[in-house]
Amino acid sequence: MALFISFEGGEGCGKSTQIAALAARLTNRGIPVLATREPGGCAIADAIRRILLNPANATLVPRAELLLYAAARAQHVDEVIQPALSQGTWVLCDRFTDATVAYQGGGRQLPSAxxxxxxxxxxxxxxxxxxxxxxxxxxxxxxxxxxRNDQDGTAHEGRFEAETLAFHQRVRVVYQQLAESHERFRVVDAFGTVAAVAGRIDRVLDEFLAERGIQL
Structure with missing residues (x-):
């Protein structure tokens, strides 16, 4: 059974690092895994990503931002995620629809409907x-x-890091609200070493699989 697992959280929470680590552990257990990200994951969505995350595009209006995220996601789902799941491959995705609810809903305060x-x-x-x-x-x-952006040269993707503290606090609040209202959510404390957080993720995943009677 292929599982679709999304990783969510605010800036700097370590999603990319933990996805790579979990993908390696699952691969070592013989599980086919695809690690991907949003916005991006395929050529068209990556082109949209460059628009969305570039600090030079500070005048991008919230409605346009929302529509670009939706366009990138539609391409990503049809070209990458669904085919992988259909082939029995587990998909680990760095952000998905909940990010839009948190960032464009909570951060930008666009209508939830x-x-x-x-x-x-x-x-x-x-x-x-x-x-x-x-x-x-x-x-x-x-x-x-x-x-991280200064160290690894990804400052060209720092448009959201430039937002106000209040913006990011709204994002976190909405994420917490989503976790309280959706059974598929599990909250993982992202403080500590990479290994410590990875251990927490392993325990959460093991519990999730046990609850559903899934054996690896």
């Missing part, structure tokens, strides 16, 4: 089986994210 409609159209109804929310205080996450 509009976001819900666009998410449904973009995904054709696809939802993750499990969503791992890596939770971290906003100040710590931004400190990590800004330092």
């Amino acid at each position: 509009t976001i819900e409609t666009l998410n449904r159209i973009a995904t054709d109804g696809l939802q993750p089986d499990l969503t791992l929310l890596l939770d971290l205080p906003v100040e710590e996450g931004l400190r990590r994210a800004i330092g």
Whole structure:
């Protein structure tokens, strides 16, 4: 049985690192895995990503931002995620629809009904089986994210890091609300070493699989 697992959280929470680590552990157990990300994951969506995350595009209006995310997601789902799941491959995705609810809904304060409609159209109804929310205080996450961007040369993707502290605090609140209202969510404390957080993720995943009687 192929599982679709999304990783969510604010800036600097360590999603990319933990996805790579989990993908390696699953591969070692003989499970076919695809690690991907949003926005992006395929050529067309990656082109949209360059528009969305470039700090030079500071004048991008929230409605246009929302529509671009939806367009990138539609392409990503049809070209990458659904084919992988159909072939029995587990998909680990760095952000999915919940990110739009948190960032464009909570951060940008766009109407939730509009976001819900666009998410449904973009995904054709696809939802993750499990969503791992890596939770971290906003100040710590931004400190990590800004330092990472300066260190690895990804400052060209720092448009959201430039947002106000209040923006990121709204994002975190909405993520917490989503975790409380959706059974597929599991909250993971993102403080600590990479190994410590990975251990928490392993325990959560083992519990999730046991609850559903899935044996690897």
